[in-house]
Amino acid sequence: MPNIIVRSFTxxxxxxxxxxxxAKPHNIVSEIKKIIKDNSITTETGAVLELRxxxxxxxxxxxxxxxxxxxxxxxxxxxDFDLWNWVSAAYFETLISSDIRLDxxxxxxxxxxxxxSGDVLRDHRHLVSGPYFAYEANSSDPKKAMCQxxxxxxxxxxxxxxxxxxRNLASGPVCHLATLLYYDSEKKSLRAGLTTPPGNPxxxxxxxxxxxxxxxxEGMKVTELIDLLPQNFSKWTKLAKQELSEKKxxx
Amino acid sequence: xxxxxxxxxxxxxxxxxxxxxxxxxxxxxAEAEIWIEIxxxxxxxxxxxxxxxxxxxxxxASIDVSNMTDPMNLRLRLKVILDxxxxxxxxxxxxxxxxxxxxxxxxxxxxxxxxxxxxLEVPWCVRVSMGEPFLVISGKxxxxxVLKEQSPVFIPSILPExxxxxxxxxxxxxxxxxxxxxxxxxxxxIALGGDEKLFDSDLxxxxxxxxxxxxxxxxxxxxxxxxxxxxNSIIDQVDFLYLxxxxxxxx
Numbered sequence: 001m002p003n004i005i006v007r008s009f010t011x012x013x014x015x016x017x018x019x020x021x022x023a024k025p026h027n028i029v030s031e032i033k034k035i036i037k038d039n040s041i042t043t044e045t046g047a048v049l050e051l052r053x054x055x056x057x058x059x060x061x062x063x064x065x066x067x068x069x070x071x072x073x074x075x076x077x078x079x080d081f082d083l084w085n086w087v088s089a090a091y092f093e094t095l096i097s098s099d100i101r102l103d104x105x106x107x108x109x110x111x112x113x114x115x116x117s118g119d120v121l122r123d124h125r126h127l128v129s130g131p132y133f134a135y136e137a138n139s140s141d142p143k144k145a146m147c148q149x150x151x152x153x154x155x156x157x158x159x160x161x162x163x164x165x166x167r168n169l170a171s172g173p174v175c176h177l178a179t180l181l182y183y184d185s186e187k188k189s190l191r192a193g194l195t196t197p198p199g200n201p202x203x204x205x206x207x208x209x210x211x212x213x214x215x216x217x218e219g220m221k222v223t224e225l226i227d228l229l230p231q232n233f234s235k236w237t238k239l240a241k242q243e244l245s246e247k248k249x250x251x
Numbered sequence: 252x253x254x255x256x257x258x259x260x261x262x263x264x265x266x267x268x269x270x271x272x273x274x275x276x277x278x279x280x281a282e283a284e285i286w287i288e289i290x291x292x293x294x295x296x297x298x299x300x301x302x303x304x305x306x307x308x309x310x311x312a313s314i315d316v317s318n319m320t321d322p323m324n325l326r327l328r329l330k331v332i333l334d335x336x337x338x339x340x341x342x343x344x345x346x347x348x349x350x351x352x353x354x355x356x357x358x359x360x361x362x363x364x365x366x367x368x369x370x371l372e373v374p375w376c377v378r379v380s381m382g383e384p385f386l387v388i389s390g391k392x393x394x395x396x397v398l399k400e401q402s403p404v405f406i407p408s409i410l411p412e413x414x415x416x417x418x419x420x421x422x423x424x425x426x427x428x429x430x431x432x433x434x435x436x437x438x439x440x441i442a443l444g445g446d447e448k449l450f451d452s453d454l455x456x457x458x459x460x461x462x463x464x465x466x467x468x469x470x471x472x473x474x475x476x477x478x479x480x481x482x483n484s485i486i487d488q489v490d491f492l493y494l495x496x497x498x499x500x501x502x
């Protein structure tokens with residue numbers, strides 16, 4: 001796959017990109033290709049990015065880590081919205097082509113998926129920066145964050161929405177717990193039926209919101225957190241304990 | 252101070268969070284622990300630090316927050332935690348408070364001033380005027396505008412060498428024409444590993460041989476530059492003041 005020189009949008013570049021995403025014209029791919037090279041609304045950054053199709057959010061994060069990670073040239077600019085918007089525009093064609101769904105408008109979806117705006121309630125939905133920030137927040141051991149990184153980039157799913165969308169769940173032992181409950185490390189995919197109640201990600205998120213004022217769960221070990229979960233999670237806690245004991249045996 | 256006082260201050264090149272608390276008006280178990288959680292607003296960045304327990308009775312702490320992306324934009328949560336029945340019970344909670352920061356820190360004029368010189372033949376150089384070092388950028392071929400636009404990449408790439416050259420100036424500046432500026436730089440360089448003796452003593456007292464003195468300065472300046480480059484986050488902390496043209500130093 002080709003390497004491209006990374007540029008950044010100017011604020012007007014981001015606005016032009018957002019207009020295209022909202023309008024969704026039939027020639028959107030070629031229009032976006034034009035604006036990412038337009039010198040009047042972009043600036044060079046000096047970094048180079050490999051445009052390859054990521055299998056899932058983890059791979060997307062790893063690709064981006066090369067330039068935005070602690071050793072990367074763009075690390076100091078990793079909070080720059082216009083830069084992320086350019087990167088998502090550059091990845092637009094690759095990601096849209098990798099999405100097996102037929103309806104282009106559904107593949108594109110809402111503006112939050114492609115354009116960062118600084119809205120803390122929505123920015124985790126950004127298809128390109130979302131995986132990167134989930135990875136960064138758990139960079140000491142990204143495997144513990146597979147609940148946020150296992151799904152395809154263009155279809156993050158319910159679990160990502162519930163975990164990445166709440167900052168106190170998105171890293172540390174709670175994130176690890178969500179991974180143990182809902183991610184099958186052997187099959188390298190999310191467990192089937194995870195969104196079905198009881199004990200689904202929605203209830204998981206509600207439960208931790210409920211105990212946030214009474215238990216310091218961020219300071220507990222994942223093994224303690226498993227025991228803290230109420231009975232309606234028992235289907236998943238059994239699998240999580242199994243996962244932990246298998247890991248112990250492997251280690 | 253009622254219950255808690257928190258502010259972020261700059262010490263040399265570091266950002267320090269200063270905390271002072273007074274929980275004597277409340278009845279907490281002697282074994283209860285006090286923790287602080289630090290988040291950067293609008294991001295997943297998160298740290299938690301143990302402050303003390305009531306038995307010890309400390310009432311203040313300082314935490315180096317230089318490694319956080321934006322130390323002037325933190326949100327804090329103070330927790331009083333009691334370990335009971337295998338659960339970390341939250342028995343006290345003060346959430347989402349913002350520490351005070353130095354006045355107008357966003358608009359603060361930095362101590363490295365950057366000016367344009369249309370006659371400069373090289374892209375940039377360090378020039379000392381009235382006892383103050385400046386980073387001078389050539390105005391030829393619109394270099395200044397281009398480099399200013401590219402500052403997130405350009406500045407970090409040349410800044411270690413700028414720091415090295417300023418170190419050499421600071422050591423050799425015996426006239427102290429501008430003591431305030433000199434002291435700012437001296438403190439900054441010492442925080443980077445600069446040898447205090449070099450700034451304060453007559454170089455001849457350190458070593459009789461001129462070439463040995465030069466070597467000492469050269470080596471120490473390189474160490475400072477290397478340390479500066481290593482601490483990526485420092486680049487975010489040095490403020491820059493772009494002036495429209497050479498000589499317009501009061502802008």
